[in-house]
Amino acid sequence: MIMGRKKFDAALHLQLWQKAVDVQMHFNDIGWRIRALGLTVLTFTFGAIGVVYSNSETLLILGRDATPAFLVPIVGFMLWVAFWFTDAGWYHKLLVGSVKDAMRLEKLLNANGVNARLGKTIGEESPIRFYKPRSWNAWKSRGPRKAWMRAGKPVEMHSKVKLHAFYGGIALLLLATSALLLLAPPPADEETAPAHIENKISFEMKTLHSDAPAEQKP
DSSP states (O other): OOOOOOOOOHHHHHHHHHHHHHHHHHHHHHHHHHHHHHHHHHHHHHHHHHHHHHHSOOEEETTEEEOGGGHHHHHHHHHHHHHHHHIIIIIHHHHHHHHHHHHHHHHHHHHTTOOOOHHHHHHHHSSEEEEOOOOHHHHHHHOTTSOGGGSSOEEEEOHHHHHHHHHHHHHHHHHHHHHHHHHSOOOOOOOOOOSOOOOHHHHHHHHHHHHSOOOOOO
């Protein structure tokens, strides 16, 4: 005897889909907490660069004086790479897994009469789109009525690429800052104040008393 197909349990699948969306929100919140903490460390890194640059003695590197402040952005770069690994290589992958499972459940719900389009709509609106211009002949054949920026095939920038661009751009900034500090001249030493400071008021009072006539004794 061939068993008949079980009836689709829409309520159960809807609960599973809602749970998958909650897991997405959880991993997405962790990702933004990591980025916020990374930006806080980045702020302290640039603050420490100014302090070390102003208050440290110079080092002799490759036959020239250099400020040790160039080491600070290198430390910041290493910390930034650690944040990148934790975010992109760890929690973002878990986020992608939860998104894929939610999309699978969403397709089942839509196939059985439950209109669930949250994941599909987010996926359509999430990427940043850049438009390639067509060739000159193609643009000329379409006429001036079409905007040339929308004449070409769009290039989409998805969340993974945006994440790497965020971390990669700031990593390059830290390395460039370190290179500039290494090549920049160290801060000049402040001139010391003169050891003897003349007290003008005492000098004038002394002169005044010396010019006065001596009192006559009785």
